[in-house]
Amino acid sequence: PQPIRLADYRPFPFAIETTRLVFDLSPSATRVRAELAIRRTGDGDAPLVLNGERLKLLSVTIDGQALSANQYAVDAEHLTVPETPDQFVLTTEVEIDPLANKALTGLYMSGGRFCTQCEAEGFRTITYFPDRPDVLSRYSVRIEADGGLPHLLSNGNLVDQGSLDGARHFAEWVDPFPKPSYLFALVAGDLDVVTDSFVTMSGREVALKIFVDPGQASRATYALDSLKRAMKWDEEAFGREYDLDLFMIVAVRDFNFGAMENKGLNIFNSSLLLADPETATDADFERIEAVVAHEYFHNWTGNRITCRDWFQLCLKEGFTVFRDQSFSADMRGAVVQRIKDVRALRARQFAEDAGPLAHPVRPSSYLKIDNFYTATIYEKGSEIIRMLKTILGAEAFRKGCDLYFERHDGEATTVEAFIACFTETSGQDLSDFFAWYEQAGTPAVTLTSDYDAQASVLTLNLRQSTAPTPGQPTKRPLPIPVAIGLLSQGGESLRDTEVVLLDKDAMTVRWEGVAQPPVLSALRGFSAPVNLTTDARPSDRYVLFSADPDLFNRWEAGQTLARDLILARAAGAPDEVGEERYAEALGQALVDEAAEPAFKALLLSLPSEPDLTLLSEEPADPLALHEARDALRIRIAIHLGDLLRRLHGEMQSSGEFSPSAEAAGRRALRNACADMLSADPHDENLTRLVGHYEASRNMTDMIGGLYPLVCIGGEAREKALSAFYDTWAAEPLVLDKWFSIQSRDPNPDVLDRVVALTRHPAFEPTNPNRLRALVSAFASFNPARFHDPSGAGYRFLADQILTVDKFNPMTAARLVEPLGAWRRYKSDLGALMRQELERIAVHPDLSKNVLELVTKSLT
Ligand code: DPP
Ligand code: ZN
Numbered sequence: 001p002q003p004i005r006l007a008d009y010r011p012f013p014f015a016i017e018t019t020r021l022v023f024d025l026s027p028s029a030t031r032v033r034a035e036l037a038i039r040r041t042g043d044g045d046a047p048l049v050l051n052g053e054r055l056k057l058l059s060v061t062i063d064g065q066a067l068s069a070n071q072y073a074v075d076a077e078h079l080t081v082p083e084t085p086d087q088f089v090l091t092t093e094v095e096i097d098p099l100a101n102k103a104l105t106g107l108y109m110s111g112g113r114f115c116t117q118c119e120a121e122g123f124r125t126i127t128y129f130p131d132r133p134d135v136l137s138r139y140s141v142r143i144e145a146d147g148g149l150p151h152l153l154s155n156g157n158l159v160d161q162g163s164l165d166g167a168r169h170f171a172e173w174v175d176p177f178p179k180p181s182y183l184f185a186l187v188a189g190d191l192d193v194v195t196d197s198f199v200t201m202s203g204r205e206v207a208l209k210i211f212v213d214p215g216q217a218s219r220a221t222y223a224l225d226s227l228k229r230a231m232k233w234d235e236e237a238f239g240r241e242y243d244l245d246l247f248m249i250v251a252v253r254d255f256n257f258g259a260m261e262n263k264g265l266n267i268f269n270s271s272l273l274l275a276d277p278e279t280a281t282d283a284d285f286e287r288i289e290a291v292v293a294h295e296y297f298h299n300w301t302g303n304r305i306t307c308r309d310w311f312q313l314c315l316k317e318g319f320t321v322f323r324d325q326s327f328s329a330d331m332r333g334a335v336v337q338r339i340k341d342v343r344a345l346r347a348r349q350f351a352e353d354a355g356p357l358a359h360p361v362r363p364s365s366y367l368k369i370d371n372f373y374t375a376t377i378y379e380k381g382s383e384i385i386r387m388l389k390t391i392l393g394a395e396a397f398r399k400g401c402d403l404y405f406e407r408h409d410g411e412a413t414t415v416e417a418f419i420a421c422f423t424e425t426s427g428q429d430l431s432d433f434f435a436w437y438e439q440a441g442t443p444a445v446t447l448t449s450d451y452d453a454q455a456s457v458l459t460l461n462l463r464q465s466t467a468p469t470p471g472q473p474t475k476r477p478l479p480i481p482v483a484i485g486l487l488s489q490g491g492e493s494l495r496d497t498e499v500v501l502l503d504k505d506a507m508t509v510r511w512e513g514v515a516q517p518p519v520l521s522a523l524r525g526f527s528a529p530v531n532l533t534t535d536a537r538p539s540d541r542y543v544l545f546s547a548d549p550d551l552f553n554r555w556e557a558g559q560t561l562a563r564d565l566i567l568a569r570a571a572g573a574p575d576e577v578g579e580e581r582y583a584e585a586l587g588q589a590l591v592d593e594a595a596e597p598a599f600k601a602l603l604l605s606l607p608s609e610p611d612l613t614l615l616s617e618e619p620a621d622p623l624a625l626h627e628a629r630d631a632l633r634i635r636i637a638i639h640l641g642d643l644l645r646r647l648h649g650e651m652q653s654s655g656e657f658s659p660s661a662e663a664a665g666r667r668a669l670r671n672a673c674a675d676m677l678s679a680d681p682h683d684e685n686l687t688r689l690v691g692h693y694e695a696s697r698n699m700t701d702m703i704g705g706l707y708p709l710v711c712i713g714g715e716a717r718e719k720a721l722s723a724f725y726d727t728w729a730a731e732p733l734v735l736d737k738w739f740s741i742q743s744r745d746p747n748p749d750v751l752d753r754v755v756a757l758t759r760h761p762a763f764e765p766t767n768p769n770r771l772r773a774l775v776s777a778f779a780s781f782n783p784a785r786f787h788d789p790s791g792a793g794y795r796f797l798a799d800q801i802l803t804v805d806k807f808n809p810m811t812a813a814r815l816v817e818p819l820g821a822w823r824r825y826k827s828d829l830g831a832l833m834r835q836e837l838e839r840i841a842v843h844p845d846l847s848k849n850v851l852e853l854v855t856k857s858l859t
Helices: 217-238 282-297 310-332 334-353 375-392 394-408 415-426 538-547 551-570 576-590 597-604 609-615 622-639 641-650 661-677 683-695 699-712 714-728 732-743 750-757 768-781 792-805 809-813 827-841 848-858
Strands: 014-024 030-040 048-051 056-062 078-081 087-096 106-110 113-117 137-146 151-154 157-163 168-179 186-189 192-199 205-212 246-252 265-269 444-452 457-465 480-488 493-502 506-511 518-522 531-534
Touching: 056 078, 113 246, 113 265, 137 151, 137 186, 151 168, 192 217, 205 217, 217 246, 217 282, 217 310, 217 394, 246 282, 265 282, 282 310, 282 661, 282 699, 310 334, 310 375, 310 415, 334 375, 334 551, 334 597, 334 609, 375 394, 375 415, 375 480, 375 493, 394 415, 444 480, 444 518, 457 480, 457 493, 480 538, 493 506, 518 531, 518 538, 538 551, 538 576, 551 576, 551 597, 551 609, 551 622, 576 597, 576 622, 576 641, 597 661, 609 622, 609 768, 622 641, 622 661, 641 661, 641 683, 661 683, 661 699, 683 699, 683 714, 699 714, 699 732, 714 732, 732 750, 732 768, 750 768, 750 792, 768 792, 768 809, 792 809, 792 827, 792 848, 809 848, 827 848
Parallel strands: 014 137, 205 246, 246 265, 444 531
Antiparallel strands: 014 030, 030 087, 048 078, 056 087, 106 113, 113 186, 137 168, 151 186, 157 168, 192 205, 444 457, 457 506, 480 493, 480 518
């Protein structure tokens, strides 16, 4: 297959002024009639080439005249009409089979209802159309269906509905905003609806409706509340007002993505919409709030202004992630939010950037765009916007945003056009900054310092370099904002944060008037997505760990100390004195009255095993890292046993459940204590943990008690897991948690148990949530066991990829990444991983999705 290249972009030579769609819904034979009002805008002899896949073409007419067989051509991916008038109506009628569609793109069925997912290229499996984001059209949609599907929904406003012959009925929808085909949506089914309204800043009333499975309405209230807060926040923070009279969200169980921002009709994976205290954890509440906001924010950054081509995906995704992260920071506290965002960035994006699938935030070629919905496009894309704001300042940043919204409203545009708005409003030359979009790889920054006591001068030496990534052997220096402050050895603040812009390979900065030998607090707030190395001594890090006024760096100092101790032990050189000292300092931090529980919970969680793998210098040995990390956990659990038990008791709440950040922070700290105590499972701790689990009255506490018992293993684990299953067998979202917790079991026999779970009657590989709960969670979050020296973990994953690729290529492709990292591991492990990739690569009938990622992983 031929890759698609950014350099080959050409505008579509026709405008589709209006699009009229008529759906006659039926599970295995749905008819779709499309009437496209077309006007030639390009070359006089350009043929009309429409995308279309898996469609049964029934008829095609131009201005009512049926085309004869020699007037058009159909292949597996296109409908071509070589000669057309300059202005005409093209009408096609096709038949499709939603019931058989397990790829979950286009029109498919989930739980007896019809729904759609068109981003990026699903619309072409619904009808023939120029399925590309730069073709904007005004849609009107008629849906006809059986009465057993009472709700018939599409984008825009409902303009008519009624009954038809027999038991059938219809609905007519008109969307006044021109949109690209990837934002089209349709839902038909039996649903409960929760209704509310929102008055916008200009005083317009918007009806809000959330549609869920019958009986689930009470679980939609948190999403509804989040939506209203997001609408308000976007008005205040970005001056963005909602534009239709109606905003709808529908939850579906079978969904490849998290959620989708279709104009006026968002469709959500039910795991990111439904929540109540009994079935959802605080982490679920937090993600629901963030994703509801994310999809809503797309209405401006994505829908009103969309992407010219899919290479510009970060234009909408990076910016929208930045917007949802800023919203969450305002809702839940900036420091805790930043730590969580950085943790996710490192775990997913830094790993991607260090492996064979590294790509720029704006890539320049792809085989399947589905493969580019990555942490790099989303999370690094957001970091770029964040740096832009840091470099320009909040006010100039907002001016640039305002100009962008004003100038490009209604357009499909590019990253260049976006950056040009900031250049213009700030007067700053951002041409070097653009390299952040074009260059892959995580920059390495080193910072060393010399202090001249006599002259009271501190000299900072900064350097940067970025290792080669596939297709990019040499790298340019990037403009990197490095926020630095100084503390005294006693932990007093000596100098406030200053942002140094490192925009060359190396530079030196002199700070005068530094009266005492300082401790450097660098990259405060994680001011750039880089790996920082400094010449700080452990004693400096302890100063930061106890006293840095930048709480992000306080947390970071603890992580770095822990990381170095774990890596030393994994390399066979344990520093027992250092481990004791760390445990002691951690104890001090945990009794700090001024710190919030949510922050303390983060202090208590050690760097994850995937992070440690990425940070180890030598080819990684996951089992050694796991054991070294465990050794530190055991030491902390013993050294701080009394304190952890005390906090565990103090953080228990007896009152009513509140999803607030404050209440969630107390639960997080209590659960972090439980987790740590499970490293030292003597009778007293075991009794405490069993008590925690059995007394839990909400899902956060229940999972917080269950996982430690799973880690301890034996009878406690079996009893707890089977009680959990018996309670929740009928709740799919909770059962996902039951699968996922078992896949993260660190005990050596876990692979057999995971394989056995694939034969459990509740394991449905056609459901992406269930598949990921078991298979991805095992491969990504249980490295010590996934990397079993026998290679059985790799074989298991490869078998799953091949099975799932037969019906859902998009989801199958997302399972490839854990194998792709083979170069990072000890050579015997790496060879076995490679062997499985090779086995997949030669498999006949591989999807383009999996083929692209496997091929890239092998080269
Ligand atoms: N555009 C969606 C989102 O990220 C993904 N399908 O919100
Ligand atoms: Zn998005």
